[in-house]
Amino acid sequence: MSGNTITHGVAPVGEPTGTTRGASVTLHRAARELGLRRSELDLAVRLGRVRTVFDDGGGGRRVPRDEIDRIRASDGFPEVLRAGVRAVGTTEGAALMDVTTARFTRLARLGVLVPVQFYVNRYRAVVWLYLAEELRQFRADERNTALLKGRTPEGLRDQLEEGLDLRPRNWRGRHLGFLLRRADDPWARAAAVASLLDAAEIPDVVTDPYERSHLLRFRPAPVTHGSPGSPAAQLAEEILTAADPDEVAWLRSDLAAAVNTARRHRPAPRPALHAVPGPPGPRSVQGETAQPGRPAAEHPAPPGAEYPRRLSGLFGRLWRRDS
Missing domain, CATH: 1.10.1660 (Multidrug-efflux Transporter Regulator; Chain: A; Domain 2)
Known part of the structure; x- marks a missing residue:
């Protein structure tokens, strides 16, 4: 039995993609300065009540100094902030x-x-x-x-x-909202939607293996509970994955639309295929000799042209294995 109780449409919320370390602090430092436990700060970030930015030094996400100042200057700080999380x-x-x-x-x-x-x-x-x-x-x-x-x-x-x-489904809706708020690239938004689908659903929606491979680059970090393969981790994976047929159909439709938007914004990269040069002089093509000034017939595709199709199954297996 399933139901529709929420939507996951989220108004765009821009987040700067980089910041200097002098203008931001780590999440642990931000939690101390805001009078929160680290788990409370994480929830505040998920709810969009504390803005974070990417660390341009590769150290994860950080909280801008001006964001901390804004929150500390708000009415009722810190009681209102604590009550809200x-x-x-x-x-x-x-x-x-x-x-x-x-x-x-x-x-x-x-x-x-x-x-x-x-x-x-x-x-x-x-x-x-x-x-x-x-x-x-x-x-x-x-x-x-x-x-x-x-x-x-x-x-x-x-x-x-x-x-x-509907508790798992409603939690997934909230989780997707968090992922979409944090995504700053159309491919990241598509990957956020894909993260709630079973891996077997992805190739049916995203048929191009290079686009599936590109989605992997933007895949959000999984929600982890317990060590990999443990019963707790398996339960968390079940909760994270849509199961109701109508929810799956809804997410598949959203994924197709998100990939189409991302494709228009920036096509997925794919390897360049180089032409194989033929020997100089006239060539016989399918029993016909090319004459000067006469366009030659198209040559059969070189063996390497089959390469993308052979990769299709490989990328599908990689998606399922890494998901």
Whole structure:
């Protein structure tokens, strides 16, 4: 069972692609200066509340000094900033909304409450986290009173009994929004969309092997939990990958459009194929001798012309292996 509860359209947010080290600080330093734990700063960055830039020295992302000054000068600092990135689990979230944990979980599975983070605990269970700020706003809205106090409508109960759970899908929507906000190149935006699809879907949408190879260069860093190959890592990969047929179709359509936009902006690079020179003088082509002043017929393609097609399967395998 699937549903459509969110969209991932994101207004363009420009980010400078480079900065001098003297005008920015590391993420650890920024967290200290903003009075946040590192995990809280990471969430603030994901939510677009703290702007980052690429380190032109190759050291990852950094926070501009003027961004830190802007945040520190804002009203209510640091309490407002901390409150805006406070994430809570089901028990604490239910208490904030004054509902039972069972009702809270039902609302989350129905897609009414959207998780902002997750982690895999030591029992290999997925723990979803929600913004406390959003939960308080939801509870304060009178339009939601029936959902908080009334009986769950029969149609929704039927969906829950059939296994509906929109938490992974809604988290993916939020994650994609973060990736698109941070992308500063059309190919990076296409790679962000591709990162939510199973690797087997990519060749069907991006049929050109050189474009698939180019997408790999812009592939966002994967969301990791636990060591590679561990149960926690496998669970995280499942959450990151779209599964519902309608969500997959939606992402495939978005990927095709994003690649088309990127192609118009800058075609994917491909190796140059050099012509093989023939011997001087008249040549017999398919039983016909070329005469002076008469254009010769086209020569058959050299064996090397088959090279791109042979690479097609290789790049598909590379995508699946590296994804």
